[in-house]
Amino acid sequence: MSAQLTESLARIVGPDHVLLDAQLIEPYVVDWTRRWQGSAIAVVRPGTTDEVAGVVRACLDAGVAMQVQGGNTGLVGGSIPSADGSTVVISTRRLQRMDPVDETAGQVTVGSGVTLGELQRHARAAGWAYGVDLAARDSATIGGTVATNAGGIRVIAYGMTRAQVTGIEAVLPNGEIVEHLAGLAKDNTGYDLAGLLTGAEGTLGIITAVRLRLHRPTSDTSIAFIGVDDYTDAMRLLHGAVAPGHRLLAAEVVDDTGIDLAMAISDLVWPWPNRHRLGLLLEVADGGTGEGFDAAALDSLDVVIGIDRGEQERLWAYRELQSEAFTTHAAGTSGGVAHKMDISVPLAHLADCAEQLRIRMLEYPAVVAFGVFGHLGDGNIHVEISGPAPDDDEVDRRVLSVVSAYGGAVSAEHGIGRAKTAWLSASRSDSEINAMQAIKRAWDPAGLLNPGVLFTGQ
Ligand SMILES: Cc1cc2nc3c(=O)[nH]c(=O)nc-3n(C[C@H](O)[C@H](O)[C@H](O)COP(=O)(O)OP(=O)(O)OC[C@H]3O[C@@H](n4cnc5c(N)ncnc54)[C@H](O)[C@@H]3O)c2cc1C
Known part of the structure; x- marks a missing residue:
């Protein structure tokens, strides 16, 4: 990297937040799976939206490619720079804005570097719930979950991340800041930029803050972990095992190989008296009574019911350790x-x-x-x-x-990340791909933001 760019970046974010040493850079160029490994000339860690914009403009002026990274838990190589060592990684983890919950709207605005777990705790403390949850909650950032339109274990109840986003702030590839965080329930004033940036995998802009819809928490829940022999049985129970009037919050499957491997790295034991090809985990909001399940549908099946929190965590572990x-x-x-x-x-x-x-x-x-x-x-x-x-x-x-x-x-x-571009x-x-690429070219004509992510060779 040119000395001039290093100096500019250090001036913008402070010298402590420009990492040049290979050892310090290493955690940012290898992903969670270790299958995806790249190389970077530097890692920059801006702490404000203005700093992000400054970093983007400096890289743009120097013609240097940028790789956006949040918690680096994405599983498709989209958070990792290419291997040619020509890229600056922009880490969003210091974007830690955390506004109080807007009780009237049932929404909250947070910085993109806040983790999913931190947001969940923040919402819970104010008597609300955030509708997205996944096993990487303590590392995945809100910016990453929006950029990937993350799903997770509550989609059946609340939808994907896209359904939670009501506003966004981002830095576009030309260094301009767009901010639309009012979170209006009705707002038909042109293109839905938040919708476009959601799921764009960082190819159209760097998300710096997000306005999110919250939900009122449900009642306490009960879990049934049921041994079944194939997906057909599991699908039948998905529709038949929940008693009328109770809300289904999660429906997950795990197969027998996965259960065996989870047992090998934990103190979990085989959950049922008999061997089964699949485990089906259902969680319902029924006040924590177990009445949310249809007793007749579960009769004669191998089922473990989890009511208290410790038992529920143990049953979720079969799934979350996969x-x-x-x-x-x-x-x-x-x-x-x-x-x-x-x-x-x-x-x-x-x-x-x-x-x-x-x-x-x-x-x-x-x-x-x-x-x-x-x-x-x-x-x-x-x-x-x-x-x-x-x-x-x-x-x-x-x-x-x-x-x-x-x-x-x-x-x-x-x-799609880097793994599935082909x-x-x-x-x-x-x-559809032509339309997507036309948007990419219009917003990032130099192709400097997340090159090689989503589209081959861009
Ligand atoms: C154990 C485990 C379980 C998981 N379970 C699920 C699951 O159930 N459902 C699910 O959907 N995913 C799951 N994931 C995948 C991962 O957690 C999600 O994709 C998550 O949304 C990534 O967030 P991140 O902050 O780690 O993003 P990163 O991995 O850092 O980045 C992912 C992509 O988003 C871009 N990006 C990151 N931050 C920004 C930003 N601020 N602005 C613009 N672009 C950005 C990156 O450039 C990259 O393309 C799991 C991962 C693990 C390790």
């Missing part, structure tokens, strides 16, 4: 890292698709362990594979081609 369990398992194989994919298919095809995936993976020689888990009600399966080498793209191709054949999406919630056309038409 990503870590496969990562740990893969580290012990010659592949070293887990291949993680996140797909969705129409609910009507979910059972067939899951079975096809299992068959295709079991016949692939390099696969040591294969498992599926995820958000049943959303038709969303997370696929985990250990054994194949990090650059074994054929195994990913096999999974994604099964998904395409069932009319599914190659990314349900993690995004697959975007499997889920979106040429004219």
